[in-house]
Amino acid sequence: MSDLGALSVIFDLDGTLVDSEPNYYEASRQILAEHGVPNFTWAEHESYIGVSTLETAALWRERYGLSVPARELLAELNPRYLDLARTRTPVFPQMRALVELLAADGVPMAVASGSSPEAIEAILAGTGLDAYLRTAVSAEEVGHGKPAPDLFLEAARRLGADPADCVVLEDAAPGAAAAHAAGMRCIAIPYVAAQADAPEFATAALLLRGGQREFSARSVYAWLRQTAARAR
Structure with missing residues (x-):
């Protein structure tokens, strides 16, 4: 178990990890x-x-x-x-930094995306994120996509994690709703700034209204450590 206790982290892909x-x-x-x-x-x-x-x-x-x-x-x-x-999908730099921090701490991680399995595999391989994110679930593999909780619950199942111990990083309102429905905490990083006031984002444990401009790997990592310490 990592220093962050039983924490597992589930990343949305498009608009959260990468600017696809x-x-x-x-x-x-x-x-x-x-x-x-x-x-x-x-x-x-x-x-x-x-x-x-x-x-x-x-x-x-x-x-x-x-x-x-x-x-x-x-x-x-x-x-x-x-x-x-395959040729032009940039990773948000601070997201890569967070993935690396969590990997160094031994935190189980997964990707849960509405994209096809082929797209997820191509992007993770092309960006090198597959070295850290070896568990991935596509909406095509579950009964219902976001805002239903199926995708995140399946990711938790594959990680062997309790949904209550999972934190989801999401950029879109349907994903925030799905995390809430799954009983997971959500860090919301709206891709579309005008959607930051969507009611689904109000359920997030941490809402970064400025999106990726406001996102800092070190700050989010510190927030995760603090919340993990309070849970012990």
Whole structure:
């Protein structure tokens, strides 16, 4: 057991560990244009942040009146996204620093993401985060994506951790809601600043309203140590 007691940490991937949303936006823009939906904007894309890729495809069908099944849209989106993800997915520097601090302290860690298993694997390998984050769960492997708790509960199960001992790092409101539903504490780092007042973020144990600009690995690590000490 680490110096942080029974703590386990579960990271969301996109928008939390890595800045992959520009890749998802570009892949989405291309796919939608091919299906007769021109001028897909970044503002529109922001409404899908934190939603699994399969659920996003289903929402596209509803919003844009597409006849293509959601799984077919997803099958088109994934390889387009992977081509971009393999070559240009930056890790947020302070997030990498936190992962390294936790790894040095022996804290069990996992990734729980709405992305496909292939996308998660490609990004972790391409960024070198796979050296620290060896447990990963995709929304495609559970019954329901965020805001349901399934994804985080499965990550805890694979880590052999009690949900009450888990802390989730999340950038999106559905993920914060999922962490709360799973009975886990959440550190919220909103990717979209305008969404910081979303009611789901009010359930977070720690809300960094400034997002990644406000995030400090040392400060969050100290907060985790303090909360672990109080729990003993």
